[in-house]
Amino acid sequence: MTAFLATGGRVLTPASRDATALAHENGVIVWAGSDAPGPALFPDAQYVDLEGDWVAPAFVECLASGLDAGAAAARGVIPAPIPEPHALDLVADRVRAGERVVLGADADPVEVAAELTRLAAELGGPAVARCTPVLVGALNGGSTPIDDQTLAALASVGTVIVLRPLVDDLTGTDLVRIAASGVALAASVRAGSAQAADEVRPWDALRNLTSVSGGRGLSPRAAFTAVTRGARRAAGARDGTSGTLTPGTPATFARWQTGALAVVAAYDAVQRWSTDPRSGVPPMPDLSGPDPVLRELVVDGLPSVPSE
Structure with a gap:
């Protein structure tokens, strides 16, 4: 099966806090990182331009x-x-x-x-x-x-x-x-x-x-x-990585068109440190705004449904 390399986005993955690119092959995530090394690592991959979208595990x-x-798939x-x-x-x-x-x-x-x-x-x-x-x-x-x-x-x-x-x-x-x-x-x-x-x-x-x-x-x-x-x-997964975009896990993710991402803590005592970029807390869509728009749902490496 053809490898896919998606670049130019914002990717939520444990592999990198600042990932902008993601590669998957045979239904499995094989790499996540910054845009620059992607083409050299996957020269024969089919390229996908994420156009700044946020890529995260599917709900x-x-x-x-x-x-x-x-109907559920249409909502990611x-x-x-x-x-x-x-x-x-x-x-x-x-x-x-x-x-x-x-x-x-x-x-x-x-x-x-x-x-x-x-x-x-x-x-x-x-x-x-x-x-x-x-x-x-x-x-x-x-x-x-x-x-x-x-x-x-x-x-x-x-x-x-x-x-x-x-x-x-x-x-x-x-x-x-x-x-x-x-x-x-x-x-x-x-x-x-x-x-x-x-x-x-x-x-x-x-x-x-x-x-x-x-x-x-x-x-x-x-x-x-x-x-x-x-x-x-x-649901019974015990590997600790299911439901994440960790290399080696199924390539099941949603691509969302969203506004600026932000780091927001649960409450004031955490707010003081978790919003510091050095904390490593990944940014998320702003929940106070409108819902992000689903651009694509990928299940085990295969496109499922676009947004309505």
């Missing part, structure tokens, strides 16, 4: 039951579904069988943490972590608020919490504290319940995650990670 919807994949979203939630009393059997553990919004995080801790003591922490325990929208489940001890227990066995910023009221939720606990955060970009006609609104999901009323929302970068790499992890 991932992990609560994808009934999702209209075509691809499905990577997790299994349907099950009852708490099935957790032990599922862990022993090595099956995924997925609990819904009605689950009490304290009870979940206690059960996972018991199983980790009985079977070993790795046995539980291999099941990638997922709590879907369960931050406020049960009668006991989620506390630091519960978060630590969930983090110790690799739990992922899937937030639903367009469905649940996150008012007063300290997402910064939860993320700092080691619990992985993922997020859905769906605007409603599991119905085929639901609309996906990825940029609104990011806005809700970063502007939690009465609490501490995520930084734009952390919110974006939740709807890309975090969602991939919720």
